[in-house]
Amino acid sequence: MNELLKEVDSLPLIVKVILCIPCLEIFYGICRIVKGVVKNDVLWIVLAVLTVFPGAFFMWILDLIWVLTKGHALLLGEEMLS
DSSP states (O other): OHHHHHHHHTSOHHHHHHTTSTTTTHHHHHHHHHHHHHHTOHHHHHHHHHHHTTTHHHHHHHHHHHHHHHSSOTTOSGGGOO
């Protein structure tokens, strides 16, 4: 699962921006859930689930801004994997 997160982080910028489109934003939410499972952190998983369903309406804006400024989605960057 950690390899999935590394592959998502290594995607080209244009693909990351396309994944910020509101209907496709659920992909980043699923990646946050995967990261919570990898970290074995229940709080992280709960927060990730909240960004998938009720938070999907505003998370796409935050992720778009984060991708354009930092190069990765909110809380999914390479430096966050360790």
